[in-house]
């Protein structure tokens with residue numbers, strides 16, 4: 065049987081900074097029951113917004129034996145992803161969450177998991193495994209907490225006392241009982257409420273994060289037009305949001321991840337809004353190859369860039385936004401451009417939107433679509 069020290073050494077060899085083990089009951093009872101109940105409550109409250117993929121595979125999330133019959137342990141792995149900050153260039157740029165400044169962690173984590181599985185199979189021939197990164201039907205933070213990789217903070221982020229919150233998780237289920245963490249990590253949030261206070265949309269509540277209010281959800285997961293009530297709240301974020309992590313005291317002195325490994329680039333950390341807006345969706349695809357930005361897709365990224373340009377009052381982006389409104393084939397982008405062009409004072413935007421063949425775009429001329437000037441934006 066592999067011991068924890070050997071497992072940790074193997075995990076480090078294949079690129080993970082931390083590894084821990086949680087015991088798993090195939091039926092999902094025991095320590096896991098409160099987590100399953102929280103997932104159910106979160107779904108019942110509608111906090112999943114339109115991420116229907118979570119509810120569709122909720123049964124597997126709460127009964128791990130459905131993913132791997134006879135599962136006995138979950139190996140939880142941590143990949144630190146926040147490199148040193150990339151300097152902000154001058155001009156009209158948007159903000160991107162740290163995990164997407166460079167290479168895609170999903171690829172690195174999957175490669176690492178496969179190597180780890182190979183090493184374990186050499187020790188345990190016939191071992192049954194199931195591996196999951198992010199979109200798999202596994203409650204990763206619950207297993208991370210039980211494996212004592214960290215504690216779940218009020219922001220719902222899993223926090224490691226040395227590494228903070230800026231880490232991605234990956235999980236490997238196995239059907240043998242590995243030596244599990246004897247106890248969970250103590251909660252070290254104490255009386256702090258910095259994440260709750262700083263969240264600009266009040267998305268963090270007692271049930272966890274309500275995706276309907278979270279900037280990360282709207283900029284990454286949501287397809288289609290973003291509701292007007294949310295657009296101003298996105299500020300300059302064009303992919304994800306790091307506010308609840310940036311204010312967390314456990315990140316203050318956390319070491320940064322290797323830039324050689326992650327290869328962060330300014331064009332992804334601080335995207336040029338005009339370039340993103342003006343690049344046809346088909347061409348933007350090539351620019352985001354091998355990056356987590358692919359999750360939002362070219363339509364989502366260009367939509368978000370148009371909103372960020374309006375929020376930042378970047379009039380330099382107006383010609384590109386009007387170009388989208390006049391000629392882009394995508395009605396979602398034209399509708400967003402109609403709103404943004406009006407916000408930036410375009411004299412033609414309203415008439416162009418009114419003459420558009422698509423109802424989504426024409427809706428942006430309704431009286432409540434007129435944009436009140438936000439005093440904070442000058």
Ligand code: B12
Nearest residue numbers: 098099102106161198204206221222232233273280304305
């Ligand atoms: C859906 C999802 C989202 C949604 C919903 C977020 C949410 N909090 O649920 C949206 C799109 C908003 C989102 C945003 C982000 N996400 Co996300 N997301 C996921 C995903 C795919 C599923 C999460 C889920 O099941 N949510 C449902 C709720 C019910 O689960 P939960 O929030 O994890 O809550 C659990 C605990 O909080 C626990 N709990 C909370 N309090 C208590 C108290 C007690 C007593 C107990 C027993 C349990 C408990 O109960 C729940 C069940 O375990 C996971 C990957 C995965 N497969 O797990 C990544 C994941 C959670 N996301 C991640 C990241 C990095 C982010 C962002 C930081 C990205 C960004 N920079 O924009 C933001 C952070 C927002 C935030 N504060 O959570 C990482 C988190 C890593 C970490 N260190 O914690 C994960 C693990 C992906 C990964 N593989 O690395 N995400």
Ligand code: SF4
Nearest residue numbers: 263278279305307308
């Ligand atoms: S990611 Fe941003 S919007 Fe979402 S909970 Fe954190 S601070 Fe709030």
Ligand code: SF4
Nearest residue numbers: 217218253256259312
């Ligand atoms: S900001 Fe404070 S309350 Fe929020 S997760 Fe970090 S330590 Fe916990």
